[in-house]
Amino acid sequence: MTIHDSSETPPAGTPTTGAPRADILGDEEALRLRGDFPALHQSVNGHPLVYLDSGATSQKPSVVLDAERRYLETTNAAVHRGAHSLAAAATELYEDARVTVADFVGARDDEIVWTSNATEGLNLIAYAFSNASAGRGGEAAERFRLGAGDEIVITEAEHHSNLVPWQELAFRTGATLRFVPVDDEGVITAEAAAAVIGERTRLVAFTHVSNVTGAISPVADLVRMAHAVGALVVLDACQSAPHLPLDLDALDVDFAVFSGHKMLAPTGIGALYGRRELLNTMPPFLTGGSMITTVTMEKSEYLPAPQRFEAGTQRVSQVIALAEAVRYLRAVGMDGIAAHERSLGERLLAGLADIRGVRVLGPLDADRRTGLAAIDVEGVHAHDVGQYLDDRGIAARVGHHCAQPLHRRLGVTASTRASTYLYNTTADVDAFLEGVAGVRSFFGEA
Amino acid sequence: MGSPELANLYQQVILDHSKRKKGFGLAEGGAAESHQLNPTCGDEITLRLHLAADDTIERISWEGAGCSISMASASLLSELVPGLTRSEARERIALFRELMRSKGEGVEDDEPLGDAAALEGVSRYVARVKCAMLGWVAFEDTLSLSS
Numbered sequence: 018m019t020i021h022d023s024s025e026t027p028p029a030g031t032p033t034t035g036a037p038r039a040d041i042l043g044d045e046e047a048l049r050l051r052g053d054f055p056a057l058h059q060s061v062n063g064h065p066l067v068y069l070d071s072g073a074t075s076q077k078p079s080v081v082l083d084a085e086r087r088y089l090e091t092t093n094a095a096v097h098r099g100a101h102s103l104a105a106a107a108t109e110l111y112e113d114a115r116v117t118v119a120d121f122v123g124a125r126d127d128e129i130v131w132t133s134n135a136t137e138g139l140n141l142i143a144y145a146f147s148n149a150s151a152g153r154g155g156e157a158a159e160r161f162r163l164g165a166g167d168e169i170v171i172t173e174a175e176h177h178s179n180l181v182p183w184q185e186l187a188f189r190t191g192a193t194l195r196f197v198p199v200d201d202e203g204v205i206t207a208e209a210a211a212a213v214i215g216e217r218t219r220l221v222a223f224t225h226v227s228n229v230t231g232a233i234s235p236v237a238d239l240v241r242m243a244h245a246v247g248a249l250v251v252l253d254a255c256q257s258a259p260h261l262p263l264d265l266d267a268l269d270v271d272f273a274v275f276s277g278h279k280m281l282a283p284t285g286i287g288a289l290y291g292r293r294e295l296l297n298t299m300p301p302f303l304t305g306g307s308m309i310t311t312v313t314m315e316k317s318e319y320l321p322a323p324q325r326f327e328a329g330t331q332r333v334s335q336v337i338a339l340a341e342a343v344r345y346l347r348a349v350g351m352d353g354i355a356a357h358e359r360s361l362g363e364r365l366l367a368g369l370a371d372i373r374g375v376r377v378l379g380p381l382d383a384d385r386r387t388g389l390a391a392i393d394v395e396g397v398h399a400h401d402v403g404q405y406l407d408d409r410g411i412a413a414r415v416g417h418h419c420a421q422p423l424h425r426r427l428g429v430t431a432s433t434r435a436s437t438y439l440y441n442t443t444a445d446v447d448a449f450l451e452g453v454a455g456v457r458s459f460f461g462e463a
Numbered sequence: 464m465g466s467p468e469l470a471n472l473y474q475q476v477i478l479d480h481s482k483r484k485k486g487f488g489l490a491e492g493g494a495a496e497s498h499q500l501n502p503t504c505g506d507e508i509t510l511r512l513h514l515a516a517d518d519t520i521e522r523i524s525w526e527g528a529g530c531s532i533s534m535a536s537a538s539l540l541s542e543l544v545p546g547l548t549r550s551e552a553r554e555r556i557a558l559f560r561e562l563m564r565s566k567g568e569g570v571e572d573d574e575p576l577g578d579a580a581a582l583e584g585v586s587r588y589v590a591r592v593k594c595a596m597l598g599w600v601a602f603e604d605t606l607s608l609s610s
Binding site: 062063397398399400401404405408409415416417421424430431455459460461 | 464465466468469472473478482503504505506528529530531532588591594
């Protein structure tokens with residue numbers, strides 16, 4: 018692995034490079050970008066780090082780290098309160114960031130609510146439904162009320178964060194939780210969804226891209242079916258927002274969530290997208306300061322969205338950093354990133370197909386998935402595979418990736434996942450393939 | 464091939480036990496049973512304690528699925544415990560726990576652990592200590608449940 022010295026040439030991802038480009042990043046460009054990511058320049062267990070765990074969390078470029086630090090050093094103040102200059106500047110940066118991130122995902126700025134992460138965004142929706150079901154929100158919140166006879170539909174491919182909150186919502190409201198079974202490849206199909214989504218369905222929540230198989234869901238089909246019966250759609254965009262061009266308005270979903278730390282930003286920041294008219298009629302989840310208009314000792318009136326969902330002092334520096342991350346991604350170009358990862362994914366699939374005793378989970382067709390692959394190695398537990406890879410400096414994810422039902426359906430309890438991003442190269446993929454090829458003999462299985 | 468550290472973690476005795484598991488398969492009866500699950504990786508073990516008439520440990524029987532470390536560790540435990548008194552068993556568990564928490568330093572005298580001392584290499588890898596402890600925690604639980 019060659020490590021690019023970023024002092025020689027300007028980093029390609031700096032926000033000043035102008036309009037988004039559609040060309041595919043090659044290895045050379047990816048290596049150049051790698052120069053922007055300090056954490057990628059280190060040795061692990063005597064080998065140059067090969068980071069293939071961006072599906073869990075991405076590394077961060079210096080511009081993002083610098084933006085957060087610069088904000089804290091120069092502008093730090095509480096937003097949406099206080100009349101002093103720093104407070105005004107902080108508020109402006111905070112709201113500008115909302116415009117930047119909204120634009121990145123095809124939303125309007127008042128349709129983006131800051132959350133700690135995607136999990137909080139999903140819980141926010143679930144608790145808003147729950148609060149409406151308990152009678153909060155008046156007549157305007159009618160469409161969020163659930164009770165016996167109503168159905169919440171999810172899929173068998175969901176991450177636990179898009180599963181457990183709906184189980185709890187069903188328990189609290191008396192609604193029934195149903196799921197769309199995946200096919201033998203672990204894929205959500207329109208046919209299977211059609212058999213579950215019906216006139217009792219009030220909410221359909223599913224992932225855009227599986228964090229286990231990388232399979233891309235038939236979003237348009239599911240949205241059409243849900244809307245045909247008057248159900249609202251929640252899209253888990255955690256594995257799509259960082260990797261694919263995303264236009265939530267065009268996808269016509271009602272809600273979506275994503276996490277900043279998977280898309281070059283720090284932890285502690287994510288976003289909930291909601292259609293404006295929904296957010297403005299939905300009862301709040303977290304309540305307290307900054308989300309109210311009038312408070313008496315008996316009751317309170319709430320601000321319109323997004324403020325009504327942003328109670329308490331906000332995570333301003335992370336918001337600023339997320340906006341910087343989005344600018345970085347835009348400057349590199351999401352089409353180019355997607356195409357690059359697709360080609361890395363193709364190489365992964367092709368290489369893994371040649372290794373005896375290795376099974377790739379999910380569809381084997383690169384067109385139907387993003388640039389990640391989770392594998393089962395015959396006779397060797399995922400933890401042992403991961404340990405062997407780590408010994409070679411390769412960071413891959415092992416375990417059930419917070420998707421136990423999908424693993425169970427695919428007949429395994431755990432898997433080993435390599436997930437690529439804009440800074441990965443074919444050399445990284447080859448290092449992984451070479452590592453995997455040695456696993457079974459090391460453990461005496463071949 | 465792996466580094467010396469990796470070879471030390473996966474010693475032959477461990478790989479052998481992970482493939483030919485001693486005590487594997489739940490036997491009828493037993494004084495107590497414990498089920499332990501490692502939620503991060505899904506490794507699980509169900510273990511039964513079988514006592515002799517004089518309340519010493521006759522043997523343990525177990526089944527489960529998981530990584531080579533968790534399987535080998537339970538297998539090695541099965542070899543170690545027959546004939547021990549309850550207090551000797553608890554001493555062995557405490558010693559093994561100390562070994563696992565030693566961050567590669569080892570313990571002064573690991574002789575009472577028999578072949579299970581080969582798991583010392585695990586202590587360098589904090590993320591794997593839970594794997595090695597799984598069967599031992601189940602065993603400890605059955606001792607409490609049956610007393």
